[in-house]
Amino acid sequence: MDIQAQIVITSMIVMVVLLALWLFVYPRWQGRRREQAPFSPEWEAIVRYRLPFYDRMPDRLKTALHNQIKHFLANKRFVGCAGQRINDDVRVSIAAQACLLILDRPGDYYTSLHTIMVYPSEFLAARDQPDEMGLVSHQSRVLAGEAWSNGRIILSWDSVERSAANFSDGFNVVLHEFAHQLDNQFGHANGAPWLNSHAAYQRWSEVFGAEFKRLRALASDPGAAWLNQQDEVLDFYGASEPAEFFAVATETFFEKPFALQARHPELFEQLLWYYRVDPRQWQ
Numbered sequence: 263m264d265i266q267a268q269i270v271i272t273s274m275i276v277m278v279v280l281l282a283l284w285l286f287v288y289p290r291w292q293g294r295r296r297e298q299a300p301f302s303p304e305w306e307a308i309v310r311y312r313l314p315f316y317d318r319m320p321d322r323l324k325t326a327l328h329n330q331i332k333h334f335l336a337n338k339r340f341v342g343c344a345g346q347r348i349n350d351d352v353r354v355s356i357a358a359q360a361c362l363l364i365l366d367r368p369g370d371y372y373t374s375l376h377t378i379m380v381y382p383s384e385f386l387a388a389r390d391q392p393d394e395m396g397l398v399s400h401q402s403r404v405l406a407g408e409a410w411s412n413g414r415i416i417l418s419w420d421s422v423e424r425s426a427a428n429f430s431d432g433f434n435v436v437l438h439e440f441a442h443q444l445d446n447q448f449g450h451a452n453g454a455p456w457l458n459s460h461a462a463y464q465r466w467s468e469v470f471g472a473e474f475k476r477l478r479a480l481a482s483d484p485g486a487a488w489l490n491q492q493d494e495v496l497d498f499y500g501a502s503e504p505a506e507f508f509a510v511a512t513e514t515f516f517e518k519p520f521a522l523q524a525r526h527p528e529l530f531e532q533l534l535w536y537y538r539v540d541p542r543q544w545q
């Protein structure tokens with residue numbers, strides 16, 4: 263091999279190594295550095311401003327929240343859509359609410375999720391919807407959020423802000439979409455996230471199955487659905503399918519824990535066991 267060919271091959275190898283360092287090693291190193299840095303006072307000010315109950319949280323959970331937010335922000339990509347700006351307020355506000363679901367689950371940080379797409383307001387989602395006959399129609403729906411199984415979540419920023427501003431109405435788009443993310447982390451979303459044993463799945467399906475059936479009966483009562491909803495702590499949107507039931511139950515658990523415990527003690531116990539935190543502590 264002549265000297266010129268050797269130079270070309272060597273420079274190609276050097277370029278490939280540099281590219282690999284730039285693409286794979288540098289982001290990891292940068293992420294680890296960010297995770298190890300102390301939680302910045304600016305970020306804490308955002309969390310305090312956005313989460314009305316933050317100051318009432320036990321110190322242990324505040325520290326856990328800081329660590330999960332750092333981990334989350336070091337590993338997830340935020341993309342602004344339709345002119346939405348991505349700044350620390352957007353990133354920290356979404357991360358703080360999403361991390362409430364994994365507060366006491368160190369090491370678990372939505373591993374299959376990589377991108378959060380943020381729109382300024384509710385967005386139009388188009389999809390092909392099969393009916394009972396198998397006919398597929400193209401439909402568009404206005405959504406505040408959507409969780410995909412391909413590692414993406416879409417949120418509207420004004421819904422995120424509204425959700426954070428009122429943490430006791432039982433509606434929270436971030437908690438809802440990230441509950442879907444936990445549900446579909448290891449496969450199809452079916453209302454049961456990953457649990458650690460066969461017995462746990464059995465108990466989960468007994469409690470969730472019965473509660474889902476009960477909510478569905480209340481919601482489908484043609485004459486009394488509206489009145490039934492006034493009397494029910496779980497939103498009837500949860501009656502549409504088991505995956506929605508888990509997401510709605512999660513919102514209710516974090517935002518109306520006392521009412522959920524009083525009205526649906528077994529459901530409350532399951533969620534308390536799964537999330538390993540007790541939102542009654544800071545209500």
Ligand SMILES: [Zn+2]
Pocket residue numbers: 438442505506509
């Ligand atoms: Zn949903």
